[in-house]
Amino acid sequence: MTDLLLLPGDGIGPEVTAQVRRVANRLANDLTIDERPFGGTSFDQLGTPLADETLTQAKAAKAVLMGAVGGPQWANAPRDKRPEAGLLGLRAGMGVFANLRPAICFQPLAGASTLKREVIEGLDLMIVRELTGGVYFGKPRGIEDLPGGGRRGVDTQVYTTAEIERIARVAFELARGRKNKVHSAEKSNVMETGLLWRQVVTDLHSREYADVELEHILADNAAMQLVKNPKQFDVMVTDNLFGDILSDEAAQLTGSLGMLPSAALGAPGTPGLYEPIHGSAPDIAGQGIANPLAAILSFEMALRWSLGRADLADKLYAAVGKALEKGARTPDLGGQLTTIEMADAVLTEL
Structure with missing residues:
Protein backbone atom coordinates (compact mmCIF):
# COMPACT_ATOMS: atom_id res chain seq x y z
CA MET A 1 0.00 0.00 0.00
CA THR A 2 1.20 3.49 -0.84
CA ASP A 3 1.46 5.66 2.26
CA LEU A 4 1.38 8.99 0.46
CA LEU A 5 0.16 9.66 -3.07
CA LEU A 6 1.33 12.99 -4.50
CA LEU A 7 -0.76 14.74 -7.13
CA PRO A 8 1.36 17.79 -8.10
CA GLY A 9 -1.22 19.16 -10.53
CA ASP A 10 -0.79 22.49 -12.29
CA GLY A 11 0.85 25.91 -11.96
CA ILE A 12 2.93 26.13 -8.80
CA GLY A 13 1.61 22.75 -7.65
CA PRO A 14 4.63 20.74 -8.88
CA GLU A 15 7.02 23.30 -7.36
CA VAL A 16 5.58 23.17 -3.85
CA THR A 17 4.86 19.44 -3.95
CA ALA A 18 8.51 18.76 -4.76
CA GLN A 19 9.41 20.43 -1.46
CA VAL A 20 6.94 18.21 0.38
CA ARG A 21 8.77 15.20 -1.01
CA ARG A 22 12.08 16.61 0.25
CA VAL A 23 10.65 17.17 3.72
CA ALA A 24 9.04 13.72 3.78
CA ASN A 25 12.29 12.06 2.76
CA ARG A 26 14.11 13.82 5.60
CA LEU A 27 11.48 13.46 8.29
CA ALA A 28 9.86 10.10 7.50
CA ASN A 29 11.96 8.20 4.99
CA ASP A 30 10.09 4.99 5.78
CA LEU A 31 7.00 6.30 4.00
CA THR A 32 6.24 4.89 0.57
CA ILE A 33 5.50 7.76 -1.81
CA ASP A 34 4.03 7.59 -5.31
CA GLU A 35 3.03 10.27 -7.80
CA ARG A 36 0.39 10.63 -10.51
CA PRO A 37 -0.59 13.40 -12.99
CA PHE A 38 -3.69 15.33 -12.03
CA GLY A 39 -5.78 18.27 -13.20
CA GLY A 40 -4.83 20.09 -16.37
CA THR A 41 -1.54 18.22 -16.59
CA SER A 42 -3.45 14.95 -16.58
CA PHE A 43 -5.83 16.27 -19.23
CA ASP A 44 -2.88 17.11 -21.48
CA GLN A 45 -1.24 13.72 -20.94
CA LEU A 46 -4.21 11.38 -20.58
CA GLY A 47 -7.22 13.26 -21.95
CA THR A 48 -8.92 13.50 -18.55
CA PRO A 49 -8.21 15.58 -15.42
CA LEU A 50 -8.73 12.51 -13.21
CA ALA A 51 -7.78 9.15 -14.68
CA ASP A 52 -9.54 6.05 -13.32
CA GLU A 53 -6.16 4.65 -12.30
CA THR A 54 -5.40 7.81 -10.32
CA LEU A 55 -8.67 7.64 -8.39
CA THR A 56 -8.16 3.93 -7.70
CA GLN A 57 -4.68 4.59 -6.37
CA ALA A 58 -5.91 7.53 -4.28
CA LYS A 59 -8.58 5.41 -2.61
CA ALA A 60 -5.99 2.74 -1.82
CA ALA A 61 -3.40 5.10 -0.31
CA LYS A 62 -3.26 6.14 3.33
CA ALA A 63 -3.13 9.83 2.41
CA VAL A 64 -3.26 11.92 -0.76
CA LEU A 65 -1.52 15.29 -1.07
CA MET A 66 -2.19 17.48 -4.08
CA GLY A 67 -0.55 20.69 -5.22
CA ALA A 68 -3.11 22.74 -7.14
CA VAL A 69 -5.18 22.57 -10.31
CA GLY A 70 -6.24 24.95 -13.03
CA GLY A 71 -4.89 27.61 -15.33
CA PRO A 72 -5.92 29.82 -18.24
CA GLN A 73 -4.74 27.29 -20.83
CA TRP A 74 -7.67 25.03 -19.92
CA ALA A 75 -10.34 27.73 -19.75
CA ASN A 76 -11.97 26.58 -23.00
CA ALA A 77 -11.89 22.86 -22.27
CA PRO A 78 -15.28 21.12 -21.89
CA ARG A 79 -16.58 21.66 -18.36
CA ASP A 80 -16.27 17.96 -17.50
CA LYS A 81 -12.64 17.97 -18.68
CA ARG A 82 -11.47 21.07 -16.86
CA PRO A 83 -8.95 20.66 -14.02
CA GLU A 84 -11.57 21.72 -11.45
CA ALA A 85 -13.83 18.86 -12.57
CA GLY A 86 -11.02 16.48 -11.71
CA LEU A 87 -10.78 17.97 -8.23
CA LEU A 88 -14.52 17.67 -7.61
CA GLY A 89 -14.39 14.10 -8.93
CA LEU A 90 -11.49 13.25 -6.63
CA ARG A 91 -13.28 14.61 -3.57
CA ALA A 92 -16.48 12.79 -4.42
CA GLY A 93 -14.70 9.57 -5.35
CA MET A 94 -12.71 9.53 -2.12
CA GLY A 95 -15.80 10.39 -0.09
CA VAL A 96 -14.05 13.22 1.75
CA PHE A 97 -16.90 15.34 3.05
CA ALA A 98 -15.23 17.33 5.84
CA ASN A 99 -12.80 20.03 4.81
CA LEU A 100 -10.67 21.30 7.71
CA ARG A 101 -9.13 24.69 6.99
CA PRO A 102 -7.08 26.13 9.84
CA ALA A 103 -6.24 29.83 9.91
CA ILE A 104 -3.32 30.26 12.29
CA CYS A 105 -1.24 33.37 12.72
CA LEU A 260 -2.53 27.87 4.88
CA PRO A 261 -2.98 24.10 4.54
CA SER A 262 -6.17 22.07 4.48
CA ALA A 263 -7.38 18.55 5.08
CA ALA A 264 -10.41 16.78 3.63
CA LEU A 265 -11.54 13.78 5.65
CA GLY A 266 -14.13 11.07 5.14
CA ALA A 267 -15.32 8.13 7.16
CA PRO A 268 -12.89 6.63 9.71
CA GLY A 269 -10.33 4.35 8.07
CA THR A 270 -10.51 6.05 4.68
CA PRO A 271 -7.65 8.12 3.22
CA GLY A 272 -7.61 11.87 3.69
CA LEU A 273 -6.98 14.43 0.96
CA TYR A 274 -4.58 17.25 1.82
CA GLU A 275 -3.87 20.42 -0.14
CA PRO A 276 -2.63 23.99 0.21
CA ILE A 277 -5.47 26.40 -0.46
CA HIS A 278 -3.48 28.93 -2.49
CA GLY A 279 -4.48 27.60 -5.91
CA SER A 280 -2.28 27.15 -8.96
CA ALA A 281 -1.14 30.82 -9.09
CA PRO A 282 -0.32 30.79 -12.83
CA ASP A 283 1.04 34.35 -12.60
CA ILE A 284 4.11 33.13 -10.67
CA ALA A 285 4.33 29.52 -11.89
CA GLY A 286 7.80 28.54 -13.04
CA GLN A 287 9.51 31.44 -11.28
CA GLY A 288 10.60 29.43 -8.25
CA ILE A 289 9.20 31.96 -5.76
CA ALA A 290 6.03 30.21 -4.54
CA ASN A 291 5.72 29.75 -0.80
CA PRO A 292 5.92 25.99 -0.07
CA LEU A 293 4.84 26.26 3.56
CA ALA A 294 1.13 25.69 2.90
CA ALA A 295 1.99 22.44 1.12
CA ILE A 296 4.49 21.47 3.83
CA LEU A 297 1.91 22.19 6.54
CA SER A 298 -0.62 20.12 4.57
CA PHE A 299 1.84 17.25 4.90
CA GLU A 300 1.98 18.03 8.62
CA MET A 301 -1.80 17.56 8.74
CA ALA A 302 -1.48 14.30 6.78
CA LEU A 303 1.03 13.01 9.31
CA ARG A 304 -1.38 13.88 12.11
CA TRP A 305 -4.73 12.80 10.65
CA SER A 306 -4.03 9.94 8.24
CA LEU A 307 -0.53 8.57 8.72
CA GLY A 308 -0.61 8.11 12.50
CA ARG A 309 2.58 10.11 13.10
CA ALA A 310 1.55 12.94 15.38
CA ASP A 311 5.07 12.98 16.83
CA LEU A 312 6.54 13.84 13.44
CA ALA A 313 3.74 16.34 12.80
CA ASP A 314 4.71 18.17 15.99
CA LYS A 315 8.36 18.28 14.89
CA LEU A 316 7.46 19.62 11.47
CA TYR A 317 5.12 22.30 12.83
CA ALA A 318 7.83 23.44 15.24
CA ALA A 319 10.42 23.51 12.45
CA VAL A 320 8.21 25.79 10.34
CA GLY A 321 7.74 28.12 13.31
CA LYS A 322 11.47 28.25 14.00
CA ALA A 323 12.30 28.96 10.37
CA LEU A 324 9.88 31.90 10.43
CA GLU A 325 11.30 33.15 13.74
CA LYS A 326 14.73 33.28 12.13
CA GLY A 327 13.42 35.46 9.33
CA ALA A 328 12.82 32.97 6.51
CA ARG A 329 10.45 34.66 4.05
CA THR A 330 9.33 34.14 0.46
CA PRO A 331 8.21 37.19 -1.56
CA ASP A 332 4.56 36.82 -0.52
CA LEU A 333 5.73 37.39 3.06
CA GLY A 334 7.96 40.32 2.15
CA GLY A 335 11.16 38.30 1.80
CA GLN A 336 13.49 37.16 -0.97
CA LEU A 337 13.81 33.39 -0.50
CA THR A 338 13.03 31.05 -3.35
CA THR A 339 10.70 28.09 -3.00
CA ILE A 340 13.66 25.75 -2.53
CA GLU A 341 15.41 28.07 -0.07
CA MET A 342 12.27 28.31 2.08
CA ALA A 343 12.10 24.53 2.23
CA ASP A 344 15.83 24.50 3.02
CA ALA A 345 15.13 26.71 6.04
CA VAL A 346 12.59 24.19 7.34
CA LEU A 347 14.94 21.27 6.64
CA THR A 348 17.68 23.05 8.60
CA GLU A 349 15.40 23.24 11.64
CA LEU A 350 14.53 19.54 11.27
Whole structure:
Protein backbone atom coordinates (compact mmCIF):
# COMPACT_ATOMS: atom_id res chain seq x y z
CA MET A 1 0.00 0.00 0.00
CA THR A 2 1.20 3.49 -0.84
CA ASP A 3 1.46 5.66 2.26
CA LEU A 4 1.38 8.99 0.46
CA LEU A 5 0.16 9.66 -3.07
CA LEU A 6 1.33 12.99 -4.50
CA LEU A 7 -0.76 14.74 -7.13
CA PRO A 8 1.36 17.79 -8.10
CA GLY A 9 -1.22 19.16 -10.53
CA ASP A 10 -0.79 22.49 -12.29
CA GLY A 11 0.85 25.91 -11.96
CA ILE A 12 2.93 26.13 -8.80
CA GLY A 13 1.61 22.75 -7.65
CA PRO A 14 4.63 20.74 -8.88
CA GLU A 15 7.02 23.30 -7.36
CA VAL A 16 5.58 23.17 -3.85
CA THR A 17 4.86 19.44 -3.95
CA ALA A 18 8.51 18.76 -4.76
CA GLN A 19 9.41 20.43 -1.46
CA VAL A 20 6.94 18.21 0.38
CA ARG A 21 8.77 15.20 -1.01
CA ARG A 22 12.08 16.61 0.25
CA VAL A 23 10.65 17.17 3.72
CA ALA A 24 9.04 13.72 3.78
CA ASN A 25 12.29 12.06 2.76
CA ARG A 26 14.11 13.82 5.60
CA LEU A 27 11.48 13.46 8.29
CA ALA A 28 9.86 10.10 7.50
CA ASN A 29 11.96 8.20 4.99
CA ASP A 30 10.09 4.99 5.78
CA LEU A 31 7.00 6.30 4.00
CA THR A 32 6.24 4.89 0.57
CA ILE A 33 5.50 7.76 -1.81
CA ASP A 34 4.03 7.59 -5.31
CA GLU A 35 3.03 10.27 -7.80
CA ARG A 36 0.39 10.63 -10.51
CA PRO A 37 -0.59 13.40 -12.99
CA PHE A 38 -3.69 15.33 -12.03
CA GLY A 39 -5.78 18.27 -13.20
CA GLY A 40 -4.83 20.09 -16.37
CA THR A 41 -1.54 18.22 -16.59
CA SER A 42 -3.45 14.95 -16.58
CA PHE A 43 -5.83 16.27 -19.23
CA ASP A 44 -2.88 17.11 -21.48
CA GLN A 45 -1.24 13.72 -20.94
CA LEU A 46 -4.21 11.38 -20.58
CA GLY A 47 -7.22 13.26 -21.95
CA THR A 48 -8.92 13.50 -18.55
CA PRO A 49 -8.21 15.58 -15.42
CA LEU A 50 -8.73 12.51 -13.21
CA ALA A 51 -7.78 9.15 -14.68
CA ASP A 52 -9.54 6.05 -13.32
CA GLU A 53 -6.16 4.65 -12.30
CA THR A 54 -5.40 7.81 -10.32
CA LEU A 55 -8.67 7.64 -8.39
CA THR A 56 -8.16 3.93 -7.70
CA GLN A 57 -4.68 4.59 -6.37
CA ALA A 58 -5.91 7.53 -4.28
CA LYS A 59 -8.58 5.41 -2.61
CA ALA A 60 -5.99 2.74 -1.82
CA ALA A 61 -3.40 5.10 -0.31
CA LYS A 62 -3.26 6.14 3.33
CA ALA A 63 -3.13 9.83 2.41
CA VAL A 64 -3.26 11.92 -0.76
CA LEU A 65 -1.52 15.29 -1.07
CA MET A 66 -2.19 17.48 -4.08
CA GLY A 67 -0.55 20.69 -5.22
CA ALA A 68 -3.11 22.74 -7.14
CA VAL A 69 -5.18 22.57 -10.31
CA GLY A 70 -6.24 24.95 -13.03
CA GLY A 71 -4.89 27.61 -15.33
CA PRO A 72 -5.92 29.82 -18.24
CA GLN A 73 -4.74 27.29 -20.83
CA TRP A 74 -7.67 25.03 -19.92
CA ALA A 75 -10.34 27.73 -19.75
CA ASN A 76 -11.97 26.58 -23.00
CA ALA A 77 -11.89 22.86 -22.27
CA PRO A 78 -15.28 21.12 -21.89
CA ARG A 79 -16.58 21.66 -18.36
CA ASP A 80 -16.27 17.96 -17.50
CA LYS A 81 -12.64 17.97 -18.68
CA ARG A 82 -11.47 21.07 -16.86
CA PRO A 83 -8.95 20.66 -14.02
CA GLU A 84 -11.57 21.72 -11.45
CA ALA A 85 -13.83 18.86 -12.57
CA GLY A 86 -11.02 16.48 -11.71
CA LEU A 87 -10.78 17.97 -8.23
CA LEU A 88 -14.52 17.67 -7.61
CA GLY A 89 -14.39 14.10 -8.93
CA LEU A 90 -11.49 13.25 -6.63
CA ARG A 91 -13.28 14.61 -3.57
CA ALA A 92 -16.48 12.79 -4.42
CA GLY A 93 -14.70 9.57 -5.35
CA MET A 94 -12.71 9.53 -2.12
CA GLY A 95 -15.80 10.39 -0.09
CA VAL A 96 -14.05 13.22 1.75
CA PHE A 97 -16.90 15.34 3.05
CA ALA A 98 -15.23 17.33 5.84
CA ASN A 99 -12.80 20.03 4.81
CA LEU A 100 -10.67 21.30 7.71
CA ARG A 101 -9.13 24.69 6.99
CA PRO A 102 -7.08 26.13 9.84
CA ALA A 103 -6.24 29.83 9.91
CA ILE A 104 -3.32 30.26 12.29
CA CYS A 105 -1.24 33.37 12.72
CA PHE A 106 2.34 32.37 13.41
CA GLN A 107 3.77 34.88 15.89
CA PRO A 108 6.57 36.12 13.59
CA LEU A 109 4.01 36.87 10.85
CA ALA A 110 1.59 38.96 12.92
CA GLY A 111 2.84 42.06 11.16
CA ALA A 112 2.32 40.56 7.69
CA SER A 113 -1.47 40.67 7.89
CA THR A 114 -3.40 43.57 6.42
CA LEU A 115 -5.20 43.78 9.77
CA LYS A 116 -3.76 45.48 12.82
CA ARG A 117 -1.43 43.30 14.89
CA GLU A 118 -3.68 43.39 17.96
CA VAL A 119 -6.59 42.09 15.90
CA ILE A 120 -4.77 39.15 14.32
CA GLU A 121 -2.05 38.19 16.80
CA GLY A 122 -2.75 34.78 18.34
CA LEU A 123 -5.41 33.78 15.81
CA ASP A 124 -6.15 30.04 15.83
CA LEU A 125 -9.35 29.32 13.91
CA MET A 126 -10.62 26.12 12.29
CA ILE A 127 -13.21 26.31 9.53
CA VAL A 128 -15.04 23.05 8.87
CA ARG A 129 -16.49 23.14 5.37
CA GLU A 130 -18.91 20.58 3.97
CA LEU A 131 -17.20 19.42 0.79
CA THR A 132 -19.29 17.02 -1.27
CA GLY A 133 -22.78 18.55 -1.25
CA GLY A 134 -24.49 21.86 -1.75
CA VAL A 135 -24.56 24.06 -4.80
CA TYR A 136 -21.39 22.62 -6.35
CA PHE A 137 -22.99 19.20 -6.71
CA GLY A 138 -26.76 19.86 -6.72
CA LYS A 139 -29.01 18.97 -9.65
CA PRO A 140 -30.45 20.34 -11.85
CA ARG A 141 -27.67 22.55 -13.11
CA GLY A 142 -26.69 23.99 -16.45
CA ILE A 143 -27.18 26.82 -18.93
CA GLU A 144 -30.17 26.76 -21.28
CA ASP A 145 -31.45 28.90 -24.13
CA LEU A 146 -34.71 30.74 -23.49
CA PRO A 147 -37.48 30.74 -26.14
CA GLY A 148 -37.59 34.53 -26.38
CA GLY A 149 -33.84 34.90 -26.55
CA GLY A 150 -31.18 35.05 -23.91
CA ARG A 151 -30.08 32.21 -21.65
CA ARG A 152 -30.66 31.03 -18.11
CA GLY A 153 -28.11 29.50 -15.75
CA VAL A 154 -29.22 27.14 -12.98
CA ASP A 155 -27.34 25.80 -9.96
CA THR A 156 -29.20 23.95 -7.24
CA GLN A 157 -28.40 24.10 -3.53
CA VAL A 158 -29.34 20.77 -1.92
CA TYR A 159 -28.63 19.36 1.55
CA THR A 160 -30.02 16.41 3.49
CA THR A 161 -30.25 15.82 7.21
CA ALA A 162 -27.55 13.14 7.03
CA GLU A 163 -25.11 15.41 5.18
CA ILE A 164 -25.58 18.23 7.67
CA GLU A 165 -25.36 15.97 10.71
CA ARG A 166 -22.10 14.32 9.70
CA ILE A 167 -20.29 17.62 9.07
CA ALA A 168 -21.68 19.18 12.25
CA ARG A 169 -20.51 16.15 14.21
CA VAL A 170 -16.96 16.70 12.94
CA ALA A 171 -17.10 20.31 14.09
CA PHE A 172 -18.42 19.48 17.55
CA GLU A 173 -15.82 16.75 18.06
CA LEU A 174 -13.03 19.12 17.02
CA ALA A 175 -14.33 21.81 19.35
CA ARG A 176 -14.17 19.44 22.31
CA GLY A 177 -10.41 19.24 21.78
CA ARG A 178 -10.04 23.00 21.37
CA LYS A 179 -11.96 25.82 23.10
CA ASN A 180 -15.31 24.01 23.09
CA LYS A 181 -17.15 26.54 20.94
CA VAL A 182 -18.79 26.17 17.50
CA HIS A 183 -20.23 28.84 15.23
CA SER A 184 -22.60 27.44 12.61
CA ALA A 185 -22.82 29.75 9.58
CA GLU A 186 -25.68 29.70 7.05
CA LYS A 187 -28.36 31.93 5.52
CA SER A 188 -31.46 30.64 7.27
CA ASN A 189 -33.14 34.02 6.84
CA VAL A 190 -33.43 33.68 3.04
CA MET A 191 -32.58 30.06 2.10
CA GLU A 192 -34.55 26.88 2.80
CA THR A 193 -31.32 24.86 2.94
CA GLY A 194 -30.03 27.36 5.48
CA LEU A 195 -33.11 26.91 7.61
CA LEU A 196 -32.77 23.13 7.47
CA TRP A 197 -29.07 23.49 8.31
CA ARG A 198 -29.85 25.50 11.44
CA GLN A 199 -32.58 23.09 12.53
CA VAL A 200 -30.42 19.97 12.08
CA VAL A 201 -27.38 21.48 13.82
CA THR A 202 -29.55 22.65 16.71
CA ASP A 203 -31.14 19.22 17.10
CA LEU A 204 -27.80 17.37 16.98
CA HIS A 205 -26.34 19.79 19.51
CA SER A 206 -29.17 19.24 21.99
CA ARG A 207 -29.03 15.44 21.58
CA GLU A 208 -25.28 14.79 21.67
CA TYR A 209 -23.19 17.93 22.20
CA ALA A 210 -24.91 20.08 24.80
CA ASP A 211 -21.54 20.46 26.55
CA VAL A 212 -20.21 22.42 23.55
CA GLU A 213 -21.15 26.09 23.20
CA LEU A 214 -23.06 26.63 19.95
CA GLU A 215 -23.78 29.96 18.29
CA HIS A 216 -25.63 30.40 15.01
CA ILE A 217 -24.43 33.16 12.70
CA LEU A 218 -25.56 34.31 9.27
CA ALA A 219 -22.83 33.76 6.70
CA ASP A 220 -22.66 37.39 5.59
CA ASN A 221 -22.28 38.51 9.21
CA ALA A 222 -19.60 35.85 9.67
CA ALA A 223 -17.67 37.42 6.79
CA MET A 224 -17.83 40.81 8.50
CA GLN A 225 -16.94 39.44 11.93
CA LEU A 226 -13.89 37.61 10.54
CA VAL A 227 -12.42 41.00 9.69
CA LYS A 228 -13.78 42.84 12.73
CA ASN A 229 -12.86 40.37 15.46
CA PRO A 230 -11.53 37.05 14.11
CA LYS A 231 -10.33 35.79 17.50
CA GLN A 232 -13.94 35.43 18.72
CA PHE A 233 -14.12 32.24 16.62
CA ASP A 234 -12.74 28.81 17.45
CA VAL A 235 -14.50 26.31 15.15
CA MET A 236 -16.82 27.45 12.39
CA VAL A 237 -18.93 24.93 10.46
CA THR A 238 -20.61 25.86 7.21
CA ASP A 239 -21.70 24.57 3.83
CA ASN A 240 -19.70 24.09 0.64
CA LEU A 241 -20.22 27.50 -0.97
CA PHE A 242 -19.96 29.66 2.14
CA GLY A 243 -17.06 27.55 3.38
CA ASP A 244 -15.18 28.13 0.15
CA ILE A 245 -15.54 31.89 0.55
CA LEU A 246 -15.13 32.26 4.30
CA SER A 247 -12.06 30.01 4.51
CA ASP A 248 -10.24 32.04 1.86
CA GLU A 249 -11.08 35.21 3.76
CA ALA A 250 -9.82 33.69 6.99
CA ALA A 251 -6.65 32.51 5.27
CA GLN A 252 -5.80 35.99 4.04
CA LEU A 253 -6.11 37.33 7.59
CA THR A 254 -2.90 35.50 8.45
CA GLY A 255 -0.85 37.44 5.90
CA SER A 256 -0.64 35.10 2.92
CA LEU A 257 -2.58 32.33 1.23
CA GLY A 258 0.81 30.66 0.88
CA MET A 259 0.72 29.80 4.59
CA LEU A 260 -2.53 27.87 4.88
CA PRO A 261 -2.98 24.10 4.54
CA SER A 262 -6.17 22.07 4.48
CA ALA A 263 -7.38 18.55 5.08
CA ALA A 264 -10.41 16.78 3.63
CA LEU A 265 -11.54 13.78 5.65
CA GLY A 266 -14.13 11.07 5.14
CA ALA A 267 -15.32 8.13 7.16
CA PRO A 268 -12.89 6.63 9.71
CA GLY A 269 -10.33 4.35 8.07
CA THR A 270 -10.51 6.05 4.68
CA PRO A 271 -7.65 8.12 3.22
CA GLY A 272 -7.61 11.87 3.69
CA LEU A 273 -6.98 14.43 0.96
CA TYR A 274 -4.58 17.25 1.82
CA GLU A 275 -3.87 20.42 -0.14
CA PRO A 276 -2.63 23.99 0.21
CA ILE A 277 -5.47 26.40 -0.46
CA HIS A 278 -3.48 28.93 -2.49
CA GLY A 279 -4.48 27.60 -5.91
CA SER A 280 -2.28 27.15 -8.96
CA ALA A 281 -1.14 30.82 -9.09
CA PRO A 282 -0.32 30.79 -12.83
CA ASP A 283 1.04 34.35 -12.60
CA ILE A 284 4.11 33.13 -10.67
CA ALA A 285 4.33 29.52 -11.89
CA GLY A 286 7.80 28.54 -13.04
CA GLN A 287 9.51 31.44 -11.28
CA GLY A 288 10.60 29.43 -8.25
CA ILE A 289 9.20 31.96 -5.76
CA ALA A 290 6.03 30.21 -4.54
CA ASN A 291 5.72 29.75 -0.80
CA PRO A 292 5.92 25.99 -0.07
CA LEU A 293 4.84 26.26 3.56
CA ALA A 294 1.13 25.69 2.90
CA ALA A 295 1.99 22.44 1.12
CA ILE A 296 4.49 21.47 3.83
CA LEU A 297 1.91 22.19 6.54
CA SER A 298 -0.62 20.12 4.57
CA PHE A 299 1.84 17.25 4.90
CA GLU A 300 1.98 18.03 8.62
CA MET A 301 -1.80 17.56 8.74
CA ALA A 302 -1.48 14.30 6.78
CA LEU A 303 1.03 13.01 9.31
CA ARG A 304 -1.38 13.88 12.11
CA TRP A 305 -4.73 12.80 10.65
CA SER A 306 -4.03 9.94 8.24
CA LEU A 307 -0.53 8.57 8.72
CA GLY A 308 -0.61 8.11 12.50
CA ARG A 309 2.58 10.11 13.10
CA ALA A 310 1.55 12.94 15.38
CA ASP A 311 5.07 12.98 16.83
CA LEU A 312 6.54 13.84 13.44
CA ALA A 313 3.74 16.34 12.80
CA ASP A 314 4.71 18.17 15.99
CA LYS A 315 8.36 18.28 14.89
CA LEU A 316 7.46 19.62 11.47
CA TYR A 317 5.12 22.30 12.83
CA ALA A 318 7.83 23.44 15.24
CA ALA A 319 10.42 23.51 12.45
CA VAL A 320 8.21 25.79 10.34
CA GLY A 321 7.74 28.12 13.31
CA LYS A 322 11.47 28.25 14.00
CA ALA A 323 12.30 28.96 10.37
CA LEU A 324 9.88 31.90 10.43
CA GLU A 325 11.30 33.15 13.74
CA LYS A 326 14.73 33.28 12.13
CA GLY A 327 13.42 35.46 9.33
CA ALA A 328 12.82 32.97 6.51
CA ARG A 329 10.45 34.66 4.05
CA THR A 330 9.33 34.14 0.46
CA PRO A 331 8.21 37.19 -1.56
CA ASP A 332 4.56 36.82 -0.52
CA LEU A 333 5.73 37.39 3.06
CA GLY A 334 7.96 40.32 2.15
CA GLY A 335 11.16 38.30 1.80
CA GLN A 336 13.49 37.16 -0.97
CA LEU A 337 13.81 33.39 -0.50
CA THR A 338 13.03 31.05 -3.35
CA THR A 339 10.70 28.09 -3.00
CA ILE A 340 13.66 25.75 -2.53
CA GLU A 341 15.41 28.07 -0.07
CA MET A 342 12.27 28.31 2.08
CA ALA A 343 12.10 24.53 2.23
CA ASP A 344 15.83 24.50 3.02
CA ALA A 345 15.13 26.71 6.04
CA VAL A 346 12.59 24.19 7.34
CA LEU A 347 14.94 21.27 6.64
CA THR A 348 17.68 23.05 8.60
CA GLU A 349 15.40 23.24 11.64
CA LEU A 350 14.53 19.54 11.27
